[in-house]
Amino acid sequence: MNKKVYKTLEYNKILDTLANHAASSEAKKRCLSIKPLTDIDKINYLLETTNDALNRIFRDSRISFVGVSNIHGSLKRIEIGGSLNTTELLKISSLLEVAKRAKSYSRNEANSDEDSLTPLFDSLEPLTNLSDEIKRCIIGENEIADEASSTLSSIRKKIRGMNDKIHAQLMTIMNNSTTRSYLQDAVVTMRDGRYCLPVKAEHKAHVPGMVHDQSSTGSTLFIEPMAVVNLNNDLKKLFIAEEDEINVILQKLSEEVLSYSVAISTDYKVLVELDFIFAKAHLAKDYNGTKPILNTNGYINILKGRHPLLDQKKVVPINIHIGSDYKQLIVTGPNTGGKTVSLKTVGLLTLMGQAGLLIPASDRSELAIFKEIYADIGDEQSIEQSLSTFSSHMTNIVEILKHADSESLVLFDELCAGTDPTEGAALAIAILHKLLQYGSTAMATTHYSELKVYALTSDNVENACCEFDVETLSPTYRLLIGIPGKSNAFAISSKLGLSNNIIDDARSRIGQQDEAFEDLLADLENSRKTIEKERIEIANYKREIKTLKDQLETKKESIDAKKQKIIRDANEEALRILQEAKSLADTTIRNFHKYGKGVAPMSQMERERTALRQKMNDSEKKLSNVKKKKAVNNNIPKNLHIGDKVKVLSMNIIGTVHTLPNSRGDLQVQMGILRSNVNVSDLVLVKEDSTTFASKPISNSKKHSSGAGKIKMSKSANVSSEINLIGMTTDEAIAILDKYLDDAYIAHLSSVRIVHGKGTGALRKAVQAYLKRQKYIKSYHLGEFGEGDAGVTIAEFD
Numbered sequence: 001m002n003k004k005v006y007k008t009l010e011y012n013k014i015l016d017t018l019a020n021h022a023a024s025s026e027a028k029k030r031c032l033s034i035k036p037l038t039d040i041d042k043i044n045y046l047l048e049t050t051n052d053a054l055n056r057i058f059r060d061s062r063i064s065f066v067g068v069s070n071i072h073g074s075l076k077r078i079e080i081g082g083s084l085n086t087t088e089l090l091k092i093s094s095l096l097e098v099a100k101r102a103k104s105y106s107r108n109e110a111n112s113d114e115d116s117l118t119p120l121f122d123s124l125e126p127l128t129n130l131s132d133e134i135k136r137c138i139i140g141e142n143e144i145a146d147e148a149s150s151t152l153s154s155i156r157k158k159i160r161g162m163n164d165k166i167h168a169q170l171m172t173i174m175n176n177s178t179t180r181s182y183l184q185d186a187v188v189t190m191r192d193g194r195y196c197l198p199v200k201a202e203h204k205a206h207v208p209g210m211v212h213d214q215s216s217t218g219s220t221l222f223i224e225p226m227a228v229v230n231l232n233n234d235l236k237k238l239f240i241a242e243e244d245e246i247n248v249i250l251q252k253l254s255e256e257v258l259s260y261s262v263a264i265s266t267d268y269k270v271l272v273e274l275d276f277i278f279a280k281a282h283l284a285k286d287y288n289g290t291k292p293i294l295n296t297n298g299y300i301n302i303l304k305g306r307h308p309l310l311d312q313k314k315v316v317p318i319n320i321h322i323g324s325d326y327k328q329l330i331v332t333g334p335n336t337g338g339k340t341v342s343l344k345t346v347g348l349l350t351l352m353g354q355a356g357l358l359i360p361a362s363d364r365s366e367l368a369i370f371k372e373i374y375a376d377i378g379d380e381q382s383i384e385q386s387l388s389t390f391s392s393h394m395t396n397i398v399e400i401l402k403h404a405d406s407e408s409l410v411l412f413d414e415l416c417a418g419t420d421p422t423e424g425a426a427l428a429i430a431i432l433h434k435l436l437q438y439g440s441t442a443m444a445t446t447h448y449s450e451l452k453v454y455a456l457t458s459d460n461v462e463n464a465c466c467e468f469d470v471e472t473l474s475p476t477y478r479l480l481i482g483i484p485g486k487s488n489a490f491a492i493s494s495k496l497g498l499s500n501n502i503i504d505d506a507r508s509r510i511g512q513q514d515e516a517f518e519d520l521l522a523d524l525e526n527s528r529k530t531i532e533k534e535r536i537e538i539a540n541y542k543r544e545i546k547t548l549k550d551q552l553e554t555k556k557e558s559i560d561a562k563k564q565k566i567i568r569d570a571n572e573e574a575l576r577i578l579q580e581a582k583s584l585a586d587t588t589i590r591n592f593h594k595y596g597k598g599v600a601p602m603s604q605m606e607r608e609r610t611a612l613r614q615k616m617n618d619s620e621k622k623l624s625n626v627k628k629k630k631a632v633n634n635n636i637p638k639n640l641h642i643g644d645k646v647k648v649l650s651m652n653i654i655g656t657v658h659t660l661p662n663s664r665g666d667l668q669v670q671m672g673i674l675r676s677n678v679n680v681s682d683l684v685l686v687k688e689d690s691t692t693f694a695s696k697p698i699s700n701s702k703k704h705s706s707g708a709g710k711i712k713m714s715k716s717a718n719v720s721s722e723i724n725l726i727g728m729t730t731d732e733a734i735a736i737l738d739k740y741l742d743d744a745y746i747a748h749l750s751s752v753r754i755v756h757g758k759g760t761g762a763l764r765k766a767v768q769a770y771l772k773r774q775k776y777i778k779s780y781h782l783g784e785f786g787e788g789d790a791g792v793t794i795a796e797f798d
Contacts (some may be wrong), residue, residue, distance in 0.1 A: 001036050001372055008375040009347045014283075014357070021282040024068035027275035036354035040294050045116070048358025051291040052115040053274075053281035054358065056105075063105045065275040067094040070267055075261050083247070084254045087141045092257055092264060093134040099267045100126035102274060117277070120270050125263040130256060137249055144246050152245045155238055162235045162349055166195050169228050173197065182206050184220045193239065194232045196222040198372050280357055289358030290348075294368045298406075298441050299323040300346065303362040307345045308352070312360070316477035318342055323368055323441050326462040328432055330455040331445045332484050333466040338477035339445040340377065340413050343467065346443055347375055347411050370409040374400040377413040390418035397431060406439030415444045415451075420621055425450035425692075436460060454486035635684045640667070645686040648678055654686055719743045721729070722753040730766040737770060744797070745776055751796040753783070758791045771795055 019031040037043050037470075056063075074088040076745035106121035137148035146153045170188050171181050173179055174197065180186060182203035189196050199221050201214070210229065213222040224232060225692045257264065257277050284291070287308045301324075304317035320342065322329045331339045347358045353367040361638075376396045404410055416428040425448040432454070435442045444451070455463040463484040466477065495501055633649060640646075644657045648669060655671035665680040723740045725733040737754065744752050756763045771780045783792035 002374070005347070005373050005375050006351070006378050007343055009351060009373075010309060011348060011351045014348070014352060017286075018283045018357075020280055021279035022275055023065040024070075024272055024275050026070055026272045027065070027279060027354045030272070030276045031279055034355045034357075036351050036373075037356070038354070038369055040296060040369050043294060043354055043356055043369070047291050047294075047353075047358065048116045049277050050280040050284065050356060050358055052117050052283050053277045054289070055115070056117070057278070057281055057285060060105065060108050063102065063274075063278060065098055065102075065271060065278070067098045068268070068271045068275060069095060071095060071264065075257075075265060078254045078258045079261065082254075083251045084257065085250065086138050086144065089134050089138055089250070089253055089257070090141060092369070093131045093138075095264065095268060096127050097272070098133035098271055099124045100128060100131070102271065117274070120274055121272055124267055126261075126262055127263060127267075130260055131651055133256065134253060137253060143247060148249045149245060152242065152249065155242045155245055158213065159238045159242065162231060162238060166228050166235065169231065170195060170197065170225070173225055173227065179207065185203045189222060191222045191224075193236060194224050195228060196224045199223045232299065252393070254421075263343070274596045282617050283356035286359040289360050290363050290365065292353045292359050292361070292365050294353065294367055294369055296366045296369050298327070298370075299366060299370050300350070300441070301366040302346065302349060302359075305345050305349055305365065307341055307348065308360045310341070317361075318345060318477070318479040320346060320464075320479055320481065322346075322443060322462075326460050327439070328436060328442045328455075328461040329464050329481070330432075330451050330453055330461065330484075331443065331464045331466065331479070332447065338466040338479070342479050343375075343377065343411050343413055343443055343445055347373060347409065349410060358630060368409070370441070371407040372405075373409045373411070375411040375413075376400065376415075377411065390416075393418065401431070401434060404435060404438050404440045408438075410435055410440050410442040412442070412444035415446055417447070421448065424448065432461070433458075435610045449558070450603070455484065613645040633681055633684065637683055637685045638683055640680070640683075646683045647686050649678075649682050649684065650678075685793070719747040719749065721751070723756065724755040725763060725767070726755060726757040730763055733763055734766060737767065741774065741777075741795070749797065751794060754793045754795060755791065756793065758789075764790070764793065767793055 001062060015032050015034060018034070019028045022028045022031050032172045037046075069091040071088070074084050074092065078084060084498075102121060103124050103126050106118070137145055139145050144152065146156050157797055167188060173185065174186050184198040185201050187198065189198060194212060196212055197207065201219050201221055204211070204221055204223070207223050207225060209223040209225040209227075211221050211223050214220060287306065299321075301321040303319055305320065306312060306315045306317050316338070318338075320329075331342060333339055338595060349361065350367055350370065350373060352359050354369060359365065359367070369767055376393055397412075400410060412428075412431075416424040418424075419427075428444070428446065428448060428451055432442060432444065432451075436458075452463055455461045464479055464481045465483050467480055494500070555625065637644070637646065640657050642657050642660065645654060646657055646669060647654050648671065651671070655669040655676075658668040658670045658675055661667040661680045666677055667680060668675050669678050669683070718738075721744070723737065725737065728736070733756070741752070754767055756767050758764075768780060771777050771793070778796045778798040780793055780795040782790050783794055
């Protein structure tokens with residue numbers, strides 16, 4: 001891509017701002033050298049990593065890469081056998097500290113979700129042990145810790161002792177009153193690493209020793225007294241030993257670094273990459289950037305786009321789309337209305353998107369991938385080349401026309417301005433028409449009315465304008481697509497105080513066609529404002545409807561939830577009632593068998609019956625408090641008689657009428673051993689079969705016996721006179737036989753036939769032993785020939 005467009009669209013300023021967000025020098029270099037790409041997959045990856053970094057920043061604040069230094073030279077030196085100095089080792093330790101921080105940052109709960117940056121963070125090796133060892137041994141760039149090695153600690157201890165001896169010896173010399181008079185000052189100084197005394201030059205002979213230096217005036221000599229020469233020699237040796245030990249320590253640390261050189265080199269590369277990515281993310285955060293959707297079909301759809309170099313609090317967002325329904329956009333309107341800013345915004349955001357930078361626009365904005373972006377914007381006048389503004393622009397346009405194609409974005413600001421308006425307009429139309437033939441996507445600003453007509457009458461070309469408020473004489477900076485702009489020269493001049501007679505004279509000097517066209521534009525502008533107002537009202541109505549719809553949905557969900565709860569509670573209550581009824585039925589049957597055998601007094605049975613009746617009455621009272629929607633009964637019996645067989649609809653149980661209905665239609669119905677109060681509206685008559693005898697009314701004196709008779713007749717109609725026990729164990733058979741004989745006895749059968757088979761005879765013996773113990777069994781015997789022989793026992797009831 002041509003580099004001239006970077007300066008024209010101020011892309012370089014974006015890179016300068018980006019570099020300020022990077023911490024390492026290598027990342028800063030990368031920021032300044034970003035070039036727009038044309039491979040959509042690579043661009044999407046760059047955008048994804050930047051967007052993921054921005055998400056991490058929003059979740060867990062900032063990550064610092066301060067401390068990342070280029071260590072490739074140091075690693076190269078130790079690879080060829082060299083040793084690192086303290087500064088280089090501290091830089092490596094600092095690098096590993098940054099790697100440790102970055103690793104911890106990625107493991108933070110807020111950043112634990114995997115994204116495109118996860119592999120980079122995972123590849124970091126903090127090498128904490130190595131970093132801690134370097135910091136333990138090296139305190140500063142020029143200082144090694146005493147604890148770096150036991151040898152160094154011992155040497156430094158000796159040095160401190162030797163210093164004390166030398167100072168003591170020199171203090172003894174200085175305390176001598178005679179010697180003190182020879183000294184310039186009573187202080188100990190050091191020259192060339194050896195302790196000396198400042199002696200007056202004229203007393204040089206009185207202080208024997210070695211002269212190491214003199215003052216600038218020559219009046220003072222720095223003499224090492226003979227008494228401390230040997231001590232200074234010993235101290236010098238200790239300093240040499242210390243230096244040697246420090247070299248040994250640095251060599252050991254360098255060897256340890258060498259063993260991890262690959263991991264350290266990887267850490268450096270990864271940290272620079274992360275520094276670079278997070279710098280892009282921080283830049284995006286500054287202007288609230290988003291990830292654009294890319295395409296290769298030349299379609300641009302920027303939603304609420306903002307120029308990134310303008311004050312984000314003041315800049316007016318623009319919506320602009322081009323490349324789908326039309327390939328060229330002609331932007332017109334008054335000066336300072338925002339035409340050039342709109343032009344630059346499209347070009348700059350396209351460059352940023354292809355460079356992998358998030359753009360200052362709303363989500364779902366779309367950008368096209370162009371191989372070349374050309375721009376002719378601003379004052380191109382060249383004094384050196386003796387070119388006028390028009391000539392300079394035309395030179396640039398000629399170059400653009402030589403290279404533009406269907407994969408190019410071309411931007412013109414005031415196309416063919418600076419020359420005769422008639423010729424300039426014709427030339428501008430010809431240039432745009434040629435680009436249309438090339439298939440290039442183009443956007444141009446102009447004041448020429450001819451270009452407005454060209455956009456209105458040409459396919460693949462659309463008008464646009466930057467809105468201007470004539471009342472306040474100020475632009476709104478809103479870009480309106482589909483409407484040509486009006487120059488508003490007369491209106492602006494009138495507002496600024498130009499006399500009406502001059503304005504009227506000017507109006508008379510323009511052609512009727514031009515005036516009509518301007519009036520048409522004014523009408524279009526008024527229509528646009530009306531439509532815009534109605535659109536806003538419609539949008540408000542839509543929002544209100546959506547709010548109401550959401551409220552209804554919420555209410556419906558609440559009702560559905562309550563409904564489900566009621567059904568669930570009802571099912572649970574029904575289950576509880578069924579379980580209670582089953583338990584009550586089981587207890588009643590057991591008691592019935594017990595009372596039937598005569599082992600309990602009738603008074604106890606009556607108490608049980610009264611308790612059961614009380615429980616049923618309580619249940620009826622509860623049910624009476626609950627309003628239920630009943631099915632309409634179209635077969636309400638009219639003339640009921642005691643003993644009639646009826647079906648209780650609410651219980652789905654068949655019973656017999658025990659009492660006649662009262663004035664409210666309430667009566668008692670006998671259902672098996674239970675008797676319940678029901679309403680006649682809950683009953684339907686059941687046709688009698690030949691086995692029942694309740695079709696005629698009976699006297700009140702025989703109510704109870706008739707009821708018992710009904711139960712027995714019902715039993716006799718349903719209980720078989722034979723039971724088959726073949727295949728059962730003796731325990732199973734006796735349990736079933738016990739219940740069967742009770743039912744048969746209640747049904748008033750005279751005898752029953754028990755089939756047990758011949759087999760081993762064990763089941764037969766068990767059956768007959770059981771029959772022998774029953775008081776209501778009058779006799780039993782094996783079946784005769786034709787009745788089943790020894791495989792059947794005939795039992796007769798008493």
